[in-house]
Amino acid sequence: MHLQAILFILAKRSAHELLITRFSIYPTPPADNTTTGITEALFDNFKLFANFTSASYCPSNENSTVGSPITCSGTACPLVEANNVTSVIEFGGENDTTVSDIKGYCGIDPVRSLIVVAFAGSGNTIRNYLSDFAFVEIPYTDCNACWVHSGFATGWSERRSIVLAAVSTAILAHPNYSIVVTGHSIGAAVGTLAAVELRSLNYSVDTYTYGSPRVGNEAFADFVTSQAPAQGSNFRMTHVNDPVPQLPPTWIGYQHTSPEYWLSSGNDTTEDYGAQDVVVCEGVGDEGCNAGTGLVPIDGEAHNHYLGLIDVCQGPVSL
Numbered sequence: 001m002h003l004q005a006i007l008f009i010l011a012k013r014s015a016h017e018l019l020i021t022r023f024s025i026y027p028t029p030p031a032d033n034t035t036t037g038i039t040e041a042l043f044d045n046f047k048l049f050a051n052f053t054s055a056s057y058c059p060s061n062e063n064s065t066v067g068s069p070i071t072c073s074g075t076a077c078p079l080v081e082a083n084n085v086t087s088v089i090e091f092g093g094e095n096d097t098t099v100s101d102i103k104g105y106c107g108i109d110p111v112r113s114l115i116v117v118a119f120a121g122s123g124n125t126i127r128n129y130l131s132d133f134a135f136v137e138i139p140y141t142d143c144n145a146c147w148v149h150s151g152f153a154t155g156w157s158e159r160r161s162i163v164l165a166a167v168s169t170a171i172l173a174h175p176n177y178s179i180v181v182t183g184h185s186i187g188a189a190v191g192t193l194a195a196v197e198l199r200s201l202n203y204s205v206d207t208y209t210y211g212s213p214r215v216g217n218e219a220f221a222d223f224v225t226s227q228a229p230a231q232g233s234n235f236r237m238t239h240v241n242d243p244v245p246q247l248p249p250t251w252i253g254y255q256h257t258s259p260e261y262w263l264s265s266g267n268d269t270t271e272d273y274g275a276q277d278v279v280v281c282e283g284v285g286d287e288g289c290n291a292g293t294g295l296v297p298i299d300g301e302a303h304n305h306y307l308g309l310i311d312v313c314q315g316p317v318s319l
Contacts, residue, residue: 033282034289038261043275046237046261049116049182049208050307051079056104056120056187058313062093070107076313083111089166091159092120100155102190104183106166113177115170117163117194121185121211121311137253140216142200143223148193148216149248155186156193163194167203179205179232184310185244185303188212188236192257195232196224205232210306211244212236214254221255221284237278238290239263240270242302246295255285262289268302271309 055061055070055077070077070085085107092103104119138153140146167179179198183191188209195205215221228234234257238245248254260281263273281289304311 033286035280036278037276038278038280040275042235043278046208046235046278047307048079048112049118049180050210050310051077052085052107052116052118052180053120053182053184053187053208053210053306054308054310054312055080055085055107056118056183057311059093060313061087061105062090062103064090070105073313075308080107080109083109085109085116088115088170089162091162098158100151100158100186102155102159102187104159104187106163106170108170108174108177113174115167115174115177115179117167117179117181117191119181119183119187119191119194120314121183121187137217140220142196143219146216146220146223147253148220149189149213149254152186152189152193152213152215155190156197159190159194160197164198164201167198171203179203180208181205182208182210183212184210184306186213189215192224195234196227199227199231203232206235207232208235208237210237210310211239211242211303212256213244213247214250214256216255217253218255218285221257224257225284234259235261237261237263237306239306240266240268240290240302241293242290243295243300244303245290249295250285256291258282258284258286260286260289263306264289269305271305271307273307 055072058072058076060071064087066088068087070080070087072081088106088108090105092101102119106117109116136150137147138150140148181191181195189212191207191209192212192215195207198205224234236257238260240263262279262281263277264279265277279289
């Protein structure tokens with residue numbers, strides 16, 4: 001079952017609600033709280049961490065021994081390979097028996113002095129998709145009146161112990177390294193929860209996410225947004241009319257963190273962007289930028305193209 005088919009079913013189920021809310025087939029112009037263009041340094045970071053995220057899809061980065069190089073087939077992660085990134089821990093993939101089968105790794109980048117936790121998105125197993133679309137909320141007890149998506153919370157809870165242990169081990173060995181969490185799709189949502197917990201343990205953590213769905217309610221989005229910059233910065237990228245960042249919908253209470261970095265030009269498969277093409281959208285629950293493009297018509301291709309085909313070396317989908 002492909003992402004586009006599932007989104008189509010969801011859109012049909014929600015047709016009435018879509019008509020009575022601000023979802024539209026006509027794009028909403030960017031609001032006054034937007035600026036165009038980012039620094040070359042930040043854009044380079046977006047490209048680098050897209051490579052780290054792409055590597056999380058690759059079967060070559062499953063069940064490797066500690067210290068093994070992170071490698072990819074084809075053009076998936078040349079920047080990661082050039083930096084001689086090595087593995088601390090890898091999780092998910094073939095033979096995984098968890099409910100959500102969240103796939104990823106923790107790696108060490110000696111060139112950039114980084115400890116990176118990367119999470120793959122939907123597509124490795126049907127269980128990923130089921131976690132994506134379980135729109136049930138559960139309380140998030142670390143902040144007042146916060147709740148989060150139960151499927152994403154389950155995904156994080158199943159990887160929590162090994163990720164926290166890996167980061168602790170890595171920071172003991174490299175106390176001056178910076179910590180970054182990155183991910184795509186459901187991996188971006190799980191990565192957001194991972195970063196928030198790491199920050200609660202007094203780590204400074206930056207996040208770079210690509211095509212993230214909404215993770216929780218407005219109180220949670222405010223909570224995560226307010227952590228920057230003191231506890232680490234949040235860099236959330238969207239691509240033209242990618243439908244996944246428009247889910248779960250706002251009419252059941254979900255909201256996005258701020259800011260959003262929107263690749264607004266080109267089409268659904270455009271990958272060649274520059275720093276000048278990124279629109280920065282400020283404000284929790286901003287209704288412009290990606291949200292203003294509308295959930296209908298559905299275009300799943302935009303979800304896979306983030307400065308490259310981010311899931312290019314994904315293995316076959318299984319149960």
